[in-house]
Amino acid sequence: MLRTVNVTRYIQPLREGGSLPALAEADDDFKYVLKFRGNGHGPKVLIAELIGGEIARELGLRVPELVFAHLDEAFGRTEGDEEVQDLLKGSQGLNIALHFLSGAITFDPVVTQIDAETASKVVWLDSFISNIDRTVKNTNMLMFNKELWLIDHGSSLSFHHAWMHLEERAKSPFPFVKEHVLLAQASLLKETNEAFKKLLTPEKLQAIVALIPDSWLEWPDTDESPEALREAYSQFLITRLNHSDIFTNQAQDAREALI
Structure with missing residues (x-):
């Protein structure tokens, strides 16, 4: 909670x-x-x-x-x-x-080199949740006590702004990964995918979705109940996880083209 x-x-x-x-x-x-x-x-x-x-x-x-x-x-x-x-x-x-992390500074890829394991984890995460906002122009990461911290995931889950063809979109690649600020360092994407598919269980994803307050699920453009909307979020994430090879392979291809 x-x-x-x-x-x-x-x-x-x-x-x-x-x-x-x-x-x-x-x-x-x-x-x-x-x-x-x-x-x-x-x-x-x-x-x-x-x-x-x-x-x-x-x-x-x-x-x-x-x-x-x-x-x-x-x-x-x-x-x-x-x-x-x-x-x-x-x-x-x-x-x-x-x-608020007082004293934290914005991550600058020119100044700070991120290791391959961490970079691969962040790239995989952003591909999974379709986060378009982790680019060179706007890294949405901070350095705090010499450690990398992630912030601002509000531009993720773009599917919920249209709310149609959810299963098809859950199985789709993530084309914006080619703009990811850490893509060049993400050389362990396959290993990360295998590890994260075991770590993120359906039960864990459902528990996270269950945190959404009812008041955030009262949308003017739908008659769906909060329970039904939570179920749709859960199923989208579970389906996407089950087909994570799709966006992982695309990220690998984008990295090879970049380097």
Whole structure:
């Protein structure tokens, strides 16, 4: 289970992303990077953040702690920025937040060389969850205490923005892997695929999907119940895992073409 915190202070917007995340403080006295359900793409961004982050953690990769962040309806009434105030008003209730790693710096592939095992794990993860946002322009990784940390998985699981042909899309390759910032170092993709297929069981994937709050599954464009939507997420991920050779082989081919 994820912890739930109450947001007590909005510190400043972080305008790197289109969803206007913010640095905020909670009632446990920790700072968090807060992502709002009132963003332009709605709660699906939060669902992708939750599923992507917790799968990464299950695979042994470093991800800042994810928490549910409750936003009171009175929060943000004194915010002077009209755009931010609208975002806060539209984000009452449960949001998601990542523990703020104070002193962390953005990963720079020119400065830091990542070992083949770690690179292969990150490339496999991003191919599995269809994360388009780990490129040279936007690495979405941090160096903290000389270790690599993964952040920002909100652009993953692109299938849920269309919600059709789920089985076909679950078995599809991941063409954007050719842009991955760590692809050149990922020389152990086959070994990683074999290990991760054993590590990620259907039960583990279902347990991660079960974390999605009901309020994030109330979509205006569907009459499906939260239970039915969770089942669809689970089946998509299980099917994709069972056919992981497809995206693994494509990543290997893209790497060979790159180097």
